[in-house]
Amino acid sequence: MSNAVAIADARANRVGHQLYAGRARAILERSLIALRSSTWVPVATGFVEPVLYLLAFGYGMGELIGNVTLGDKTIDYTVFIAPGLLATSAMNGAIYDSTWNVFFKLNESKLYQGMLATPLGPLDVALGEIIWALFRGLSYAIAFLAITAPLGLVPGVSAVLAIPAAVFIAFGFASFGMAITSYFKTYQQMGMINIVLLPLFLFSGSLYPISVYPDWLEFLIQLMPSWHGIELVRDVWFGNFDSGTLLHIFYFLVMIICGLYFTTRRLRDLFMR
Amino acid sequence: MSEALISARGLTKRYGDFTAVDAIDFDVAKGESFGLLGPNGAGKSTTMRIIAATSQRTSGTITILGRDPEEHGPQIRAHLGVVPQQDNLDTELTVTENLFIYGRYFGLGKRFIRTKIEELLEFAQLEEKRDVKVDALSGGMKRRLTIARALVSEPDILMLDEPTTGLDPQARHILWDRLFRLKELGVTLVITTHFMDEAEQLCDRLVVMDKGKIMAEGSPLELIKTYSTKEVLEVRFGSDRNKEIAPTLRAMCSRMEELPDRILMYVEDGEALLEEILNKKLHPTTSLVRRSSLEDVFLRLTGRTLIE
Ligand SMILES: Nc1ncnc2c1ncn2[C@@H]1O[C@H](COP(=O)(O)OP(=O)(O)OP(=O)(O)O)[C@@H](O)[C@H]1O
Ligand SMILES: [Mg+2]
Numbered sequence: 001m002s003n004a005v006a007i008a009d010a011r012a013n014r015v016g017h018q019l020y021a022g023r024a025r026a027i028l029e030r031s032l033i034a035l036r037s038s039t040w041v042p043v044a045t046g047f048v049e050p051v052l053y054l055l056a057f058g059y060g061m062g063e064l065i066g067n068v069t070l071g072d073k074t075i076d077y078t079v080f081i082a083p084g085l086l087a088t089s090a091m092n093g094a095i096y097d098s099t100w101n102v103f104f105k106l107n108e109s110k111l112y113q114g115m116l117a118t119p120l121g122p123l124d125v126a127l128g129e130i131i132w133a134l135f136r137g138l139s140y141a142i143a144f145l146a147i148t149a150p151l152g153l154v155p156g157v158s159a160v161l162a163i164p165a166a167v168f169i170a171f172g173f174a175s176f177g178m179a180i181t182s183y184f185k186t187y188q189q190m191g192m193i194n195i196v197l198l199p200l201f202l203f204s205g206s207l208y209p210i211s212v213y214p215d216w217l218e219f220l221i222q223l224m225p226s227w228h229g230i231e232l233v234r235d236v237w238f239g240n241f242d243s244g245t246l247l248h249i250f251y252f253l254v255m256i257i258c259g260l261y262f263t264t265r266r267l268r269d270l271f272m273r
Numbered sequence: 274m275s276e277a278l279i280s281a282r283g284l285t286k287r288y289g290d291f292t293a294v295d296a297i298d299f300d301v302a303k304g305e306s307f308g309l310l311g312p313n314g315a316g317k318s319t320t321m322r323i324i325a326a327t328s329q330r331t332s333g334t335i336t337i338l339g340r341d342p343e344e345h346g347p348q349i350r351a352h353l354g355v356v357p358q359q360d361n362l363d364t365e366l367t368v369t370e371n372l373f374i375y376g377r378y379f380g381l382g383k384r385f386i387r388t389k390i391e392e393l394l395e396f397a398q399l400e401e402k403r404d405v406k407v408d409a410l411s412g413g414m415k416r417r418l419t420i421a422r423a424l425v426s427e428p429d430i431l432m433l434d435e436p437t438t439g440l441d442p443q444a445r446h447i448l449w450d451r452l453f454r455l456k457e458l459g460v461t462l463v464i465t466t467h468f469m470d471e472a473e474q475l476c477d478r479l480v481v482m483d484k485g486k487i488m489a490e491g492s493p494l495e496l497i498k499t500y501s502t503k504e505v506l507e508v509r510f511g512s513d514r515n516k517e518i519a520p521t522l523r524a525m526c527s528r529m530e531e532l533p534d535r536i537l538m539y540v541e542d543g544e545a546l547l548e549e550i551l552n553k554k555l556h557p558t559t560s561l562v563r564r565s566s567l568e569d570v571f572l573r574l575t576g577r578t579l580i581e
Binding site (some may be wrong): 020033114 | 325326327328344345346347348350351353355359361363364366370373374375379380381406426429482
């Protein structure tokens with residue numbers, strides 16, 4: 001197939017061809033080209049942040065706290081917080097790419113409008129942007145493992161699964177983040193995202209088990225995606241697979257699907273209605 | 274007229290209670306350069322977006338290359354090159370990167386696009402700016418790049434929404450020249466504008482739109498013939514005297530328009546009329562005889578000027 005018309009016509013009878021042209025990778029290609037000339041500062045801070053937390057809390061506070069009991073095991077505090085910090089940085093990275101960056105492209109540069117004037121559909125744009133956002137989660141996870149393994153903080157081989165787990169939860173947060181952003185019109189609304197996120201991450205059990213909370217608060221936190229993300233990474237980190245792990249996976253599957261659905265719908269309503 | 278590439282009947286677009294496009298009919302033939310001329314808010318951009326399958330009509334029918342945009346949006350968009358009213362170039366990318374990635378959105382091969390880029394840079398006279406980021410381009414260059422970008426997929430129809438608004442005269446003329454070339458190559462052009470000179474220069478045929486409706490249709494020449502006289506005499510007496518003298522002038526011509534700053538008199542022979550006025554010792558402060566233009570057609574049809 002050589003020309004634009006033949007390429008588009010070939011898909012004319014597929015289900016959902018108005019929404020998806022099968023070319024999310026063109027959007028990824030665009031991000032890759034843009035990355036070449038962009039600054040690396042936010043990426044770098046994302047790498048450094050969890051490591052700094054690990055040093056400050058693990059080696060600082062860890063001296064005071066000593067050990068934590070997790071199920072029937074007793075583990076060193078620094079080891080305990082490592083997966084939580086990894087999960088948090090993966091989620092934060094995904095959110096950064098799928099909120100502020102998306103907001104700019106949506107409202108300032110009108111980039112999506114330009115993309116959707118081509119045969120691309122809203123699902124191409126949504127998928128392309130969300131998948132791009134989770135690359136950050138992937139790179140953070142790899143870097144974090146590379147730093148923590150030599151420090152003896154990685155308890156076993158199953159911890160390698162933290163890489164796909166981090167990507168998976170990043171996917172959930174990126175879909176959800178982009179969906180929410182697509183409904184936001186002002187910078188004030190965008191600012192709210194940060195206000196909500198900080199406590200969400202602080203209180204979701206990355207630094208201590210949430211069993212210290214009163215029951216009602218523990219229950220509330222257990223509804224939050226950040227808690228499921230942290231728990232999922234912690235499960236694979238320590239190799240504690242149980243029905244809880246499945247629940248976390250299910251939670252994120254729902255999040256990914258809902259996020260994609262609402263993002264696609266919103267892009268269509270904004271630029272194609 | 275040969276086969277219609279675009280055909281609309283009773284095309285309507287409502288936003289809530291507000292009717293932006295009100296039951297319009299038109300056809301665009303292959304190879305034609307078709308214009309939508311109208312003032313702000315006439316519904317030009319809305320009509321363009323419906324043709325470009327990026328906005329859904331409320332009622333009526335429209336086919337583009339025989340297809341309904343509601344069912345075949347992506348297939349129709351593959352045939353079109355779109356130049357929106359406001360540039361939406363990718364500001365994070367350079368000139369060539371913009372052209373490249375746009376081709377990729379259409380699914381085109383990298384090798385094909387790279388060859389195409391050279392051709393387009395030459396066409397848009399942007400060879401020297403090839404590795405420059407979009408933000409560093411002038412308004413005219415951005416516009417030319419947007420047009421070049423729209424051509425990367427070798428479209429059958431090029432949709433231009435106010436291609437030269439905001440450009441200086443020189444930049445406009447460069448753009449017009451490029452658009453003429455495309456026309457010669459057989460690309461069908463759909464152009465919106467609120468500049469009558471642009472419509473006269475570029476359009477084989479046009480519709481005059483106002484408040485969502487089509488007021489008239491034809492070639493620029495036909496429209497002028499039908500709705501105006503051969504010449505126009507513009508006279509100014511100063512804002513207070515205009516009113517006082519107007520009745521006398523009205524009796525001297527077939528039609529007259531009083532604008533806030535000047536009086537327009539429609540006649541076949543402007544010089545002769547001016548003679549007559551001067552003979553009556555009316556002494557306008559300024560006077561100008563010119564040929565009728567689409568501006569006069571618009572004034573006749575709506576009682577308002579195109580650019581407020
Ligand atoms: N998304 C929208 N929601 C509500 N009203 C809209 C929307 N888009 C356009 N309109 C209204 O529809 C009318 C026609 O708008 P349109 O942009 O088509 O005009 P236009 O002829 O292109 O004008 P201009 O010369 O200013 O570009 C305007 O009154 C505008 O306010
Ligand atoms: Mg417009």
